[in-house]
């Protein structure tokens with residue numbers, strides 16, 4: 646019985662790349678997910694483990710990041726995919742074919758009172774508005790909120806001054822990407838409100854505070870968002886947030902002879918920081934059963 650290798654391809658899946666174009670104060674961001682796969686002289690790597698014609702998947706990943714820098718950005722994802730495919734096939738004689746899949750996540754500039762923000766963005770898509778109403782006898786509570794409001798600042802965020810232990814490796818930074826998916830839930834005082842109006846305003850205030858706060862910690866940004874909401878909304882007693890710190894790591898391009906002036910980032914999906922807090926009025930009426938059964942964070 647003869648056995649042979651059939652069709653095959655290999656590469657690095659889901660290379661998460663965020664490119665920040667920052668040649669002016671008005672930044673442009675491009676957020677993509679690249680899956681690179683190659684075909685070629687791959688008989689021996691499968692049959693005898695000879696890697697002489699196996700361009701490592703790690704190299705394919707590095708190429709994606711390096712090319713984003715060398716080419717001054719990503720551009721149209723079709724052009725990026727075509728250029729990557731041509732690079733892999735044209736520059737390596739043992740690579741005969743390439744499949745480059747690119748998904749792009751779309752971001753809008755956050756609208757502030759002063760107009761579209763220079764470097765703060767919100768992601769189009771997956772947000773949901775929520776409410777949990779509890780009634781016990783005559784008492785009623787309304788807790789409303791939203792989930793999945795994904796926002797990103799390409800500058801205006803620092804993190805330093807934290808304690809260092811022998812396990813600390815994190816570098817202090819005065820310019821990093823700050824990105825999170827905001828889950829917020831707020832407790833209304835009473836039940837007779839224009840809920841649509843409150844929701845729209847709370848959402849806008851959270852976006853504005855995220856954009857306008859020069860952040861020294863995500864915790865500070867969270868608190869600024871809550872403060873803005875409580876100052877403008879006497880009908881809200883407290884607001885609770887759960888916000889992941891969606892880390893974006895600067896890619897070290899120096900092995901390829903390239904600098905990286907805060908332009909090319911690896912967007913990690915896990916682990917992530919998880920920042921949670923309640924911002925409340927000190928004279929708020931007691932919560933009673935408002936939070937009972939509300940799926941939970943602090």
Ligand SMILES: O=c1[nH]c(=O)c2[nH]c(=O)[nH]c2[nH]1
Pocket residue numbers: 804815861862863864890918
């Ligand atoms: O805004 C931040 N808050 C933290 O508590 C923290 N911890 C960390 O490693 N990075 C950050 N960033």
